[in-house]
Amino acid sequence: MADAAGHLADLPGTMLRFARVGGTVFGYAVVHGPGALAARLRRRPWVHAGACLSSLLTSLGPSYIKIGQLLSTRRDLLPDQVCTELGRLADETPAPRKKRLEGVLHRAYQDRPWPFAQFDPTPVASGSIATIHRAVTLDGRLVAVKVRRPNIGRVMRRDFQLTGLAMGALQRLPGLRSMPFKMMHAQVGGAILHQLDFAAEREALDALRTNLSEFAWVRIPTPLPELSSDGVLVMEYVEGLARRSPESLSPASRTAAARRVMSTVYEMLFVDGLVHCDLHPGNLYVNSDGSLVILDAGFVIELSEPVRASFADFFINMAIGNGPLCAEIIIESAASITEGCDLDGFRASLTELVTESTGARSSEFNLAKFAGRLFDLQRRFGIYPVPEFAFPLLSLLVVEGIVQGLDPELDFQAEAMPVLRRRNMPRTSVTS
Template identity: 30%
Template sequence: MIRLLATISLYALVVRISPRFGGTAVGRYVITTLARQCAADSPAVIKIAQLISGRAQFSDRYFCEGLLKLQADVSPNCWFRGEVDETWFAKIDQRALASGSVGSVFRATLLSGAPVVIKVKDLHREEKHLKSARTFRSISTLANRIMSVWNIPALDWINALTPVFRGQFDFDSERANALQFAEAFRRVDGVVIPRCYAQHSNPVALVYERIEELAVISEELNGTQRGTRAADILLKAYFKMVFIDGLIHCDLHAGNVYLNAKGDVVILDYGYVERITDRVKVKFRKFFGAIVSGNSNLCAALIVDMATSRAKRYKEFEFFTAIGDLVEQFHGRRAGDVDVGKFIMAVFVTCARSGVRVESWFANILVSLAFLQGTLVKLDSSLDFQLEAKRLLHTLEEGAIGL
């Protein structure tokens, strides 16, 4: 990990001096090496790389494009070795169909003839994650002392994010999530949640319905009728998760969202999920409504209200002013015109510097927005997602919702 961080730092330094370095032969080699190092590292590193890869419009394009393969094609470290009862299957392909941050996926066919995939947990990567978490904590302990000058609690962030990445290895929870998502979207047109065969799954392998001819989401769809329709469906599905169901898929990057032959949105992978209570849903509705309406004072007040604690250094005027500046930059901007990832990081840093400690659910929802934006931009960069949020929030207030 130390070597990976050093390579990224060196690349960033060179790009600052020569912005086109990533497009040169040497630059491409360095990026390829970085992608390979990320793929061999822990799920936390892979997840961060996946988030970065969706920000080509706002960051170094060459670097982001070089990491794109990590969204659905991480080099597999595991092979099918009888993780399920093979008597249930007519055929199992031993070669991995795809690989992600926590395991690999294999084609199979049930005895009934139903086409399925088997998602197998990578136990080696799970062990590496535990070691990586300890390394992160060691680094962040040192960073805490250095960054305390700016009141940025690096260790707090690591402690908050570690359970999230660890939770992706909990296949029992993912199975429960999959069943809940299927029920939540059972009657929603345009959204497809593959069936989870819970009776054939276990703590190290999950069996899902296999959907053939899935189209990868790419920038070629941007602005097309198909892309615009898919962006609208995905955005409304996300708002349903956040504002209505309280069951939020926090990992909607292009490696987990596809289009089927009809152009419907197919959502995969239910490991990184956040659940919120009805009370929290109401608070977050107000918070998001304050952002899209440009009400910065209400936005800042709600962040403070949702915080777990405030340090002695907290100064209300300074905090409200800083949040106001951020909301002003974000308010009214379309999907392709604002860097949600940068906005979210600025919110986190502002909270940390002001001594406002936010809850993990709040951080996870904001991170989910950054992943979502990376996918929406590829489908329709002109999408006014803030206007859509206003419409839905107004509909909720009126007490009628058609999702």
């Protein structure tokens, strides 16, 4: 009842947001519609669609940017050209005005003493959900202060309601009823809203630090809960961070860094089940000695054990070339399968893909291309994975470019085997 009352109370705001979103979409349709129609008539409907959609989502705001970033991994649902453009979405936005920032900080600390001797209102980083500021505590510690943007939670929750209505409408359309739009919205949209919860992010930072404590070459900033408040997360400040090009590192450091990135991600995926899905170059830094710094745990997802087990099973069987079992794992874990699906045809096609990939040299294996072909098979045969599978895949796709830039010869599949052996060994035979 309380939730229903809250939704009713916010109905005018939601309708206003709907009008703004609708107006923006209509404007893009007017401007880009004729070009899209012409491209369709030329049988090239997706040539400019990805770029237009990316621009539209950026205009709509943080919720839609995050949705676009996640949809960029869903090549089972969208064409490659669209996914490639969505993968370029960035959520860096101008910082809020100083007065609005001061208002957020005043409300956060109105019932307790101001904990900073110095606070720089000019952010060192500015994202769509929060800005990061450099500060010095009263006892002289240098800290990073993450401040949630004013009113961003209200906007994103309204967007969540609107996208939920849109997903529900899509699932009622003929030909789309077997696609798990509602489930995808609940899991993916929920993960996006979860980034508003700084208390949860603080816990995720602590959990990642504990899980990766044996990796001496990974540094994760320590959160400082005694200085944090609602909408404000304070953590240790990591100095000396720089985006280094691979060419600026020695060959040994490049190789070490590439292997360390993959070891870290595989540890999250296959052992801990707590996965950082946003390790882009702004959150993952490589030092000159090949050590790593991981920042921002806002987009950290805890995988369910069934998803973690299925993903590990699929990965190890892909690595050893067991295509038939890879197919069975996908079929068994699917969220939905279109009625009349040619399962034998899917098994044969996926076995062929896995065989080709297993035989390829390390420098020739491309995870994004493999995932694209896999998702194309799923789309063609009508086998749709659970939306939660987007998260481990997203974590790998985000770091793939970084790793290949450091060491293009690194074998993604072979690097996973030591980690997989340390967890319960996945099954490697088909059981009836």
